[in-house]
Amino acid sequence: MTQNRHHDTAAAILPLVGGAQNVTSVAHCMTRLRLGLRDRSLVQDERLKALPAVMGVVEDDTYQIVLGPGTVARVTPEFEAMVEAAGAGAGAAPPGPTAPDRGSGPMAAEALAARGAALRAERKAKNATPLKLFLRRIANIFVPLIPALIGCGIIAGLNGLLVNLHWLPGVTPALAAVASGFMALIAVFVGHNTAAEFGGTPILGGATAAVIVYAGVADVEAFGRQLSPGQGGVLGALGAAWLGVCVEKWCRRRVPESVDVLVTPTVTVLVAGLATLFGLMFLAGAVSTVTGEAADRLLSHGGAVAGFLLGGLFLPLVMLGLHQALIPLHTTLIEGAGFTVLLPVLAMAGAGQVGAAIAIYCRLPHSTSIRSTVRSALWPGFLGVGEPLIYGVTLPLGRPFVTACTGGAFGGAFVGLFNQLGTDVGSTAIGPSGWALFPLLDGNHGPGRTVAVYAAGLAVGYAAGFLATYYFGFTKTMLTELDAAPAPPADGGAAPADRVAEGT
Structure with a gap:
């Protein structure tokens, strides 16, 4: 079924x-x-x-x-199967259902959807800059890894719980191996995806990056120091594979076709591999160390303020396309510390959206169309899927998007404050947020305290987003236009359609 x-x-x-x-x-x-x-x-x-x-x-x-x-x-x-089987049109599915009747005032929801579509198009145009296109390519490298990060993260959390409870001691080493195997070789997968994204041969990208996790690099000395397996992590793997793509493309242009199959792979792996050993691993390792220390200092010294800014500005960063730069940062933190302390703080932005949506529902009791949209988008919002609320409700309305960000800021400040007080709240994987993040939480004081702080942060985000939107999210003009009650049928007049406020 x-x-x-x-x-x-x-x-x-x-x-x-x-x-x-x-x-x-x-x-x-x-x-x-x-x-x-x-x-x-x-x-x-x-x-x-x-x-x-x-x-x-x-x-x-x-x-x-x-x-x-x-x-x-x-x-x-x-x-995918339907697209492949369709060919010249065979197997086409029947037309989908028509748009459902959304009640007595459908125009408000339709106008919100239209405005949201216009905002998406505007964002797309503004995001087509060289920097943002590059960040999008970086995201394309790491996004396919997220399912494995989630699966291994949940297994690692389960294993940690069993170890703390002293249950199934014969099983926990096996669970540890299953959870850690992917992270031990993540550099290879990053190298493979990097080469594919930048137009090289994926397997050569993986082979070049594999040198980073090879145990034998401990015998190699660079810059007067012995290398260690894994040094440089995903950043080194990304750089190694990108360099390999450059070498491969150079060879393809100059090596005769008759010997290309022998020369190009050899030169690619040799040149990029040696450059990785005697340069990239050391440099990327230094960057990874500085990144981890900076993230730790950010929340341990200015946790509440940093959390307020991160939670409040994350959705605008998403709108600008700059959030993609955080993906390799999260992965680097997970690789180094076992979890990223930034994701639970950033997840509070979604909590602010949920609180704002509930306030919109309460403030517009007569707008059946907008309330219907909120009802359909709210449960995905609880589970961390925020697009329906953002583009279908808060962003098109204007002011509620700002107040939703305010809710995220207060939730982020709450979680950041506990980080500042010594309770690290982190995630073992990237991707989920909202309630979906609970199975991936980890920290330095056990799962109980970590889950409690995160849950309380969500509650603060919900409450702050609700209160800010309820009291400051609407002007009188907006309420008049959005929440106009239908005229009684006995008057013989047409019920006024819901309209979207032009001013915010």
Whole structure:
């Protein structure tokens, strides 16, 4: 039954994105089905958003359909199979359902969706700068690693709990091996993905980066010091693979085709490998050390202030596309300390959005369309999927987005304060937030205190986002226009449609 549901979702999506012949690439991340499209004009946005399984859409370098964690990983292979089988149009799915009737005042929700789409398009245009395009490529390297980070992180947390309780002592070493194996070789995977992203041969990128985790590097001396396996971590692997791509491309242009299969791989691995051993490992190791120390000092000395700024500014960073620079930083912290202390603080931004959405629901009792949108987007928001709330509710309204960020700031300040007081609250993986982050929490005082601090931080974020939005999120004009009650039928007049306030 579940398999049929995911198959039906994929079948409903396919014709609404222009059919199989309009799809050039299919991929997915934690929550989104990412599609490359030949002709964007063929996409039926409103009908797509009306599908029960679709939480929203995001237009970036690819067309991204938000399906939520778990669901997207099951729908994607079904969708890929349909695209491959369709060929010249065979197997096309029937048209998807029409947009549902949203009640007596549908115009407000439709106007919010239109404004959200315009804001997404504006953001996409502004994010097409060389720096942000580069950061997007860096994100493309690390995003495919997130499922493994999550799985291994949860297993590591379970193993730590069993060790602390002195349960199953014969099993815990095996769990430790399963949880640690991926992290021990993460440099290889980063190298593989880096080469693929920058146009090289993926396996050569992995081979070049593998030197970083090879035990024999302990016998190599660079800059007067002995190297240690793993030194430089993911940053070194990224640099090593990128250098390997440069060497490979240079060889492809100059080496005769008759000997290319022998010369190019050899020169690529040799040159990039030696450069990694006698330069990149040392430099990347120094950068990784400084990064870890800086993150520790940031929250241990200025925890409340730093948490306030990080929690409050994270969503604007997302809007600017700069949040992608944090992905390798999180991975570096996890590789060094076992968890990243930044992610739980940044996750408070989502809590502020949830609190703001609840306040919007309470402040607009007559706007059936907006309240319907909030109801449908709220539970994904609790689970850390924030796009439906951001683009469907708070951002198009303007002021509520700012007050939602205020809620995130207070939640971040709360978690940061406990870091400052000596209770580290970290995550063993990147990707989830909200309630979905609970299984991945780790810290220096055991799971009980760590979970309690994070849960209290979410509560602070919810409360602060609610209060800030309830009391400061609307002008009188906005309330008048958004919450106009329908005229009684006995008057014979048409019920006034909900409208979106033009001023914020």
